[in-house]
Amino acid sequence: MANFETVTVKSDLLLVGGGMAGCGAAVEAAHWAKKNNLSVAWVDKAAVDRSGAVAMGLSAINQYVGLAEGDNTISEYVNYVRNDLMGVTREDLVASIARHVDSSVHLFEKWGLPIWKAEGGGYVHEGRWQLMINGESYKVIVAEAAKNALGIDNIYERVFIVGPMMNGDRCIGAYGFSVREEKFYVFLAKSIMLALGGAVHVFKPRSSGEGLGRAWYPPWNSGSSTYFTLQAGAELTCQEVRFIPVRFKDAYGPVGAWFLLFKSRATNGLGENYMITRKDELQNWLPYGSVKPVPANLRNWLMMLDVMEGKGPIFMRTEEAIQNIANEYKDDKKAYKKKMKELESEAWEDFLDMTISQAILWAASNVAPEEKASEIAAAEPYFIGSHSGASGAWVSGPADLQSDESNSEYHWGYTNMSTTKGLFCAGDASGASSHKFSSGSHAEGRVAAKAAVKFAIDNNDEPVADDAEIEKLKAMVLAPLDVFTELSGKTTDPHINPEYIRPKMFMFRLQKIMDEYAGGVSAQFTTSTGLLNKGLELLGVLKEDAEHIAAEDLHELMRAWENIHRMWQAEAHVRTILFREETRWPGYYFRSDMPKMKEDWKVFANCKYNPADGEWEMIKRPIYEIF
């Protein structure tokens, strides 16, 4: 067996994940821990300066409510999210984030993030809820504040977390391994705040060949939040609510700035605007078909109908949008020229701030956005609780945001605690509270960490781990290395060996299953009971083969576990789509045998895995309108 040192780290509070939610948690935890004389440990598989979804930067902050400015109210934000998710949202959680998010944004600005300012003062809005930023160093700035608050000695970078340490029904820590040194890690704590992001590459991406692996959301978000919470026996919600973003084709540049700031249209190959020509289709999805803005999945759906009828390509009309804005200056030649230059540089910066490859693709394919339209397309599905999807753990909401009805269902103790004692979740890891984005994830991390500190104070018994259990987990985690050492000599090429499967091939198999059976790109996002059942059968075979994954080195060991995590995300997804007997989010997925939305399915579809007997439980939970 691989002979790794076992390192045990004990603290009062453990923060797992150093993305946006993790950074928010670190700042808040540092404050409350100091006050209460508690210790905090923080772990991430990467270096938090450039880890997670914001690693490359962002060009907008997508959630800013503007409470102090009197721009909007919390209930207006809740209303927006409820409508965008076709009625399926936890209003208490959305409100909990909405009331704190502005203060996270103000902190970002204080720490040095440049937010665009309007000439007359105030922030420049991309849309009603979105602010424009110069965000190429967004993550570095936010991480620096978190690191300073917590102190470098309490931070464990480049440690991949595999799963939870449990003591009965209470989560008491996490286990994993260093991706640089031969060390197996056991973290033990009184409470745990989990924020390991969403899941990418569960489905086959559109990108292939020379662009293989390119995705909108980061490939290193690999379903670890889902695996961790499932193995901790926590209830998950909205595992069917995947997100399909429409993005600039092939390099996945975001569209928000074009639609909202530049007020661009998208048109099909015939020059038609599907939002107008397909307007009647919205009547089939009432009441959400009539709200403004049209929900993201319905916007997708109208576009997909054009694509399915062969009316592509779909173009973002960048040249038209830029011209329309510049035309306002056409009577003054100098001002017009200046405006054109400004618009051009804003267009490039939008991508250079967060999706650099899109700018590279523009350069490589001779695109000048002021002259030529660019193709957009629906991307492959992602699991992301923080954007316009909703998957994540089912967590307790704050006591003061409950109605009489919701109190018994949505509130069971500490805010943001999952149904597993001592395990808190935020960001992509917590579900049914969509549209939190980077800023809301940070704010939710703060809320969750504050509650987790309180839990550690109220439940301050020392976490004790069983040595035999640690040895068992260590053997399981390192097994892929043993498989490789033992069996790679059996063939002349270690990549071709009937005794094992390497992580990359494992991932390809998973992606093919999900693409063809669970409604990926090549199936036009359509699936059915028959397809899902067959997919589940094939996932079962894949799960058997997961015991034969081989890893040549530490890096590949990480890849092995990332793909096992993805596989569990896939299973939760397929089971939950099967459970929900309707189509509620056309444009995200279409259930061909149940093509309509049904009133009796206006509920949350939750699931839970029981690690003791390997059984899944599917649960319906009611939706309460609180605002």
Ligand code: SFD
């Ligand atoms: O334009 C392990 N996002 C946007 N948010 C905005 O506010 N504005 C935008 O402009 C946004 N857009 C956007 C966005 C993301 C991306 C990639 C693009 C464009 C191209 C979304 C936000 O980024 C997102 O909502 C938050 O970052 C979510 O925060 P969080 O904390 O839930 O996830 P994370 O930041 O990815 O961090 C996860 C961390 O976990 C680590 N990790 N560590 C140890 N062991 C494991 N097994 C681990 N697995 C993961 C990661 O390293 C990371 O640190 S736009 O498209 O709308």
Ligand code: AMP
């Ligand atoms: P995106 O770049 O698609 O991630 O979008 C950024 C933000 O703009 C998110 O808050 C989206 O919900 C919003 N958004 C994008 N496109 C539209 C649109 N056509 N109408 C309304 N909101 C949009």
